Amino acid sequence: MTKKINLTIDGIHVGVDEGATILEAASSLNIHIPSLCYHEDLCVAGNCRVCVVEQENSKNLPASCATPVAEGMVILTNSMKVRMARKHIVELLLSEHNADCTKCYKNGLCELQGLASQMLTGDHLFLDLVPDKKYTIDMFNTAIIKDDSRCIRCQRCVRTCEELQSVSALGVAHKGNKMKISTFFEHSLFEVVCTNCGQCVNRCPTGALIERNYIDQVWDAIYDPGKHVVVQTAPAVRVALGESLGMATGRIVTGKMVAALRRLGFDSVLDTDFTADLTIIEEGHELLTRLKKALVDKDPTVSLPMFTSCSPGWIKFIEHTFPDYLPNLSTCKSPQQMFGALAKTYYAQKRKLDPKNVVSVSIMPCTAKKFEANRPEMRSSGYKDVDFVLTTRELGIMIKQVGLDFEALPEEKFDSFMGSSTGAGVIFGSTGGVMEAALRTAYEIVTGREVPFEGLNILPVRGTEGEVREATIKIEKVKPEWGFLEGVELKCAVANGLAHAKTIMQNVRDGKANYHFIEVMACPGGCLGGGGQPIPTNKEIRTKRKAAIYQEDMGMPIRKSHENPEIVEIYKEFLEHPLGHKSHELLHTSYTPRKRY
Amino acid sequence: MVPTESNYINELVEIHGRSRTSLMPILQGVVALKNYISDQDMTEIANELDLSAAQVYGTATFYSFLDTIPRGEYVIRVCKTITCDMHGKRTIIQTMEDMLKIKVGETTPNKKFTLLETNCLGWCHEGPAMLINDTPYSGLTVEKVHDIISEYMNK
Numbered sequence: 001m002t003k004k005i006n007l008t009i010d011g012i013h014v015g016v017d018e019g020a021t022i023l024e025a026a027s028s029l030n031i032h033i034p035s036l037c038y039h040e041d042l043c044v045a046g047n048c049r050v051c052v053v054e055q056e057n058s059k060n061l062p063a064s065c066a067t068p069v070a071e072g073m074v075i076l077t078n079s080m081k082v083r084m085a086r087k088h089i090v091e092l093l094l095s096e097h098n099a100d101c102t103k104c105y106k107n108g109l110c111e112l113q114g115l116a117s118q119m120l121t122g123d124h125l126f127l128d129l130v131p132d133k134k135y136t137i138d139m140f141n142t143a144i145i146k147d148d149s150r151c152i153r154c155q156r157c158v159r160t161c162e163e164l165q166s167v168s169a170l171g172v173a174h175k176g177n178k179m180k181i182s183t184f185f186e187h188s189l190f191e192v193v194c195t196n197c198g199q200c201v202n203r204c205p206t207g208a209l210i211e212r213n214y215i216d217q218v219w220d221a222i223y224d225p226g227k228h229v230v231v232q233t234a235p236a237v238r239v240a241l242g243e244s245l246g247m248a249t250g251r252i253v254t255g256k257m258v259a260a261l262r263r264l265g266f267d268s269v270l271d272t273d274f275t276a277d278l279t280i281i282e283e284g285h286e287l288l289t290r291l292k293k294a295l296v297d298k299d300p301t302v303s304l305p306m307f308t309s310c311s312p313g314w315i316k317f318i319e320h321t322f323p324d325y326l327p328n329l330s331t332c333k334s335p336q337q338m339f340g341a342l343a344k345t346y347y348a349q350k351r352k353l354d355p356k357n358v359v360s361v362s363i364m365p366c367t368a369k370k371f372e373a374n375r376p377e378m379r380s381s382g383y384k385d386v387d388f389v390l391t392t393r394e395l396g397i398m399i400k401q402v403g404l405d406f407e408a409l410p411e412e413k414f415d416s417f418m419g420s421s422t423g424a425g426v427i428f429g430s431t432g433g434v435m436e437a438a439l440r441t442a443y444e445i446v447t448g449r450e451v452p453f454e455g456l457n458i459l460p461v462r463g464t465e466g467e468v469r470e471a472t473i474k475i476e477k478v479k480p481e482w483g484f485l486e487g488v489e490l491k492c493a494v495a496n497g498l499a500h501a502k503t504i505m506q507n508v509r510d511g512k513a514n515y516h517f518i519e520v521m522a523c524p525g526g527c528l529g530g531g532g533q534p535i536p537t538n539k540e541i542r543t544k545r546k547a548a549i550y551q552e553d554m555g556m557p558i559r560k561s562h563e564n565p566e567i568v569e570i571y572k573e574f575l576e577h578p579l580g581h582k583s584h585e586l587l588h589t590s591y592t593p594r595k596r597y
Numbered sequence: 598m599v600p601t602e603s604n605y606i607n608e609l610v611e612i613h614g615r616s617r618t619s620l621m622p623i624l625q626g627v628v629a630l631k632n633y634i635s636d637q638d639m640t641e642i643a644n645e646l647d648l649s650a651a652q653v654y655g656t657a658t659f660y661s662f663l664d665t666i667p668r669g670e671y672v673i674r675v676c677k678t679i680t681c682d683m684h685g686k687r688t689i690i691q692t693m694e695d696m697l698k699i700k701v702g703e704t705t706p707n708k709k710f711t712l713l714e715t716n717c718l719g720w721c722h723e724g725p726a727m728l729i730n731d732t733p734y735s736g737l738t739v740e741k742v743h744d745i746i747s748e749y750m751n752k
Contacts, residue, residue, distance in 0.1 A: 168649030173658045182658075184650040185636050185665075193649060597640040597650035 007073035022064035022075055023051055033077055034086065034115055036093075036205050037154035038065040040538040041524070042163055048154050049089050050115065054079045061085055087119045095126040096133065097206070098149035104207040109535065111205035112152060140188040143196040143212055143370040151181055151208035157200035164524055166499040167317065169194035181208075184597045190371075193320045193596055195498065197313035197522045198367030198391075198531020211367045211532060214388040215398055221359040221387070222265040229359045230347065231266040232339045232418075233257060235273055236365040236429030236527035237392045239548035243534040243541075244396025245406040250544030252552050255411025260399050261363075262412065268351075271414045272362065273421030275335040275342065276428040276437070277561035278570070279310065282587055283332045283434075284442040284561075285578040287517055288482075296484045303327040305493075305508065305515040308434050310334045312372035313522025313531075315591065317498050322505050323593035331588040335428065336362050336369055337378050339418070340385030341586040346574045347418055355381060361388045363395045365429070365530030368522065377589050391532025420566040423456075423552070423559030430549045431496035431526030432461040432469065435519040439473060439492070440560045446475055446482040456559050461494050462550075465525050465542060468504055469494045470515075491515045497524040605630055606641045615646050620656055624663050632672065633664040661715060669704045671749055674715035674728040681724035685737075689725050690714075692742045696750075710749070 003018040009026050016025045021044070026033050037048035046066030053064045056074035061082060064075075076082060094116060101107050116122075135149035155172060158181060162168045169192050173182035183192045201209045221229050238254040247253065261269045286306065293302040309315060309330040318325060333341070339362070344355040362369065366389075372378065373386040390398070399406055414420070424440055427433030436458040443451040451458060451473070460471040473490045493515045495501045501520045507513040523530045525542035528549060558564060575582045609626040613619040623642055627634045634657050643650040657663045664672075675681070675690055690712070694700055697710050704711040720726035723735035734745055 162649075162652075168652050171649065171651035171655035173651075173655045175659050182651065182654070184639070184654050192651070595640075596644060597636075 005069045005071050007069050007071070007075065009075045010077055016069055018069075020069050022053055022062070022067050022069055022073075025069050026053075026064065026075070026077055031077055033064050034118070035065055036111060036115070036152065037156060039156050039159075039203055040540075041203070042156060042159040045155055045159065048093070048152065050086055052082060052085050052089070053077050054082050083119075087121060088125070090115050090119055091121050091126055093152045094121060096129050097152060098130050098135065098147075104150065105210045105213065106150075106207035110207060113206075136186070138188050139212075141190040141194075141196070141212065141371075142374040143367045144189055144194070144198060144201055145210050145212050146181075146189060147208050147210070148180055150206045152206055153179060153181060154205060155181065156203040156205065157181060157209055160199045160203050164199055164497050164499055165195070165197060165317075165522070166502045167193055167195055167197075170200065187597075193317075193594075195313040195316040195320075195522060196368035196371040196531075197498070199523060200531075201367055202531050202533065202535055202537050211391050211394070212370060213394050213397075214370075214390060215394055215401075218361055218388050218390060218398070221361070224359075227357055227359045228267045228351075228353050229265075229361060230268045230270055230343050231261055231361045231363060232270050232272040232275075232336065232343075233261070233363045234336070234365055234369075234429065234527060235276065235426045235433075235549065235552075236530060236533070236545070237363050237395070239429065239528060239545045239552065240365065240392050240533045241396060242406070244393055245399060247407060249541050250548045252548050253406075254552065255413070256406055256409040257395075258414055259409040259412040260404055260406060261395075263404055263409075264398055264402060266361070268415045270339070270343075270419045271421050271425070272335045272339055272364075273425030273428070274418045274564070274566060275338040276310075276425035277422055277564045277567050278338055278587070279332055279335050279428075280424060280434075280437050280441050280561035281567060281571075281578050282338075282583060283308070283330050284438050284445065286330055286332060287438070288442060288445065288485075289579065291488075291516065292484060295488070305518050306330055308517075308519045310428065310434055311520060311522045311527075312366070312368040314498065314501060314520045316368065316371070316594070317501065317522065318505070319591055319594040320596045321502070322509070325505065325508070326591045326593060329591055331590065333378075333587055333589045334369075334372065335425075336364060336389070337372065337385055337589070338587045340373070340378065341381050342418065342570075344381035344383050344385060345586060346570065350417065355383055358383075359387050360385065361390065362386050363390050363392065365392050365527045365533045366523075367391060367531045369532070380586050380589075392530075393532060393534055396534065417566050417569070420564055421556075422561055422564045423554065423556035424561040425564070426552045426556060427549055429527045430462070430546050431465065431521050432458075432494045432519065433526060433549070434521075435461045435471075435492055435494050435517070437561055438517070438519075439490075441562045443473065443475070444560065444562070446478050446485055448479050449477075450560075455554075457550075461492065461519075465496065465529075465539065465546075468500050490517065492517045492519070494519045496521045496526050496529075498522050606638060606645065610642075610645045617646065617648065620646060620648070620653065624653075624657055624660075628663055632668040632670070633666060635667075636665075639665075667704065667708070669711040670709050671729050672711045672713065674713045674718075675701075676716075676718045676720065676724065676726045677714035678717040678721070680721040681726055684724040686725040688739060689727070689737050689742055692739050693746060696743070696746050 004015040006015045035051040037045045046063040051064045052061035054076040138146040161170045242251040242253040293299040343360040348355040370389040373389045424437035471492045475485045495504045528545040529542040609623045613622045639653045640650045643653045720735040725737045726735040
């Protein structure tokens, strides 16, 4: 059993586990100590000093986030000395911070602004150093903007990029008053190994790292009477959007979101889950085809294990870091891009629209999707398949802009067609979801029976966050045409967060792992923990969103992609058959090796 | 084993290893050989050590003696701290600027000299002081500097 340490905080006696910090001990007493560089998901840095407290018989003010509790400690969290120190620390940070808050995208959501307002800063005790600093703004990237003039060098982004994502596109460069958060040789984020996952954006306490927002462009399209604006919504958005609008974490707001989008003026409100189901059909057949080539034809050129390709952060990661393995990536586009390609072909035809007047917008939990939509490959409809990508946060802003009372909105249904989906499409929003959805369909294609798991819930691939999960499914009593799979044990692995993806990739490369199919999501927890999701996002919040995703799955009348009636229809009317000619043209893509720096 | 011109990164990696702690000696080795670390050197080192290029860049830019832009054959670093300043550092710099026809921070067109300022060299009792590559010179006067630089010019 862990040893209990007794201490006194603000006159209250408390016993906490050995190793806990003063900040954690205070938090257990509901005493909120302000902090900036601290983040639950990351290692302790202790560099901003905002969380200092007074310790009896100690001259210095220790940083509560970085100081473990000790027996008999007497701590004051709000003494005069502490309050003055904190105020000066925030004022010093502000003396180097471009504080034109009304021009900042994070206005109202900035943690530094919050502290400044709480502490009533404004004495101008310190010289304003901003005019002397040669700050740079990196505006060249299509997904993320980095503005050094707003950076307080707390290094949350640096720790995020290293610890959660093992990418380290951002590092600390130079020293002293010239110290800055920098990419390699201060190149633009679009030139370096940055995957655009946006985890740094989600953790930046100020407006130094933000998504490139396309809100005005979307409004322009909506107000243009000549344009038909279709919107697709990703599965993870519906379990997090409520947080942006003041609702409790983990609320499912699918119906209200649809209602809100309609009131914003979108001409058709459709669902990325539809193309998630389509992805499953295409990707499932691709996997079975690869297995056949490997097991029956003994084709040495076939690349196994096959990796999922839904997560654009993961795609860019592998392009930079493991370019030798690009043939292992499924050629399937992500559901967003499948949707975009179909919106300007199948959908436009069916609705008798000229595709050049169709504007396709997507609402994503993701910043990397912005980069993905701008890839040159993503124009197979003859137009830019997805015109604008908005994050969950941007949609939250748009809803606030028009003053909708979100919570009071009725529950409405998606438009049809390309609006119907299944539980399998919904769980794409969580780590393990694509794997589970693919298995539900592939197993049934091969055996004619449902997957042998109670209630279709393939729990081994769900697991908990932050670990590489493995599952083996034995395929038995197959249909005659799939005879070669009889008795085969399908080995699957699931990773979320690029740090874990790197571990899997190293195991595959070193021959330590023998998988057939690997699902990777770039963000911790999968899309529900995506870089475009409401701030804050942490483990507790991700757990609640995940529960909501699986609850939504359970509530769907159809839970297998291949039973989605609109999917059946699109193959009948348009695509003909999985991996067919049309599919290859519109739904599949190729990848580009990139330099690693 | 002394690294050769062509394959120096690989050779430095062989000498110092691939752990994170090998980074400093490798960077120092590159500077010893080439006077600065190029962006290409950094990406190569990063790949060898499985670090990101930004991490290597961060380490290199932290240390003043790990230059990341091309330097001359002889790097002159004049102490810029207060004691040397009070002992006439400015005249010393002026003399060298006149002789080399460059300003502080610049490199001569023939790539022979780079003139820089540096933090305390620990020669406060004999200021002004400077370093030329690894050799310290102290108690500098205009005449003394003239002789030292002339000697290097003729090397």
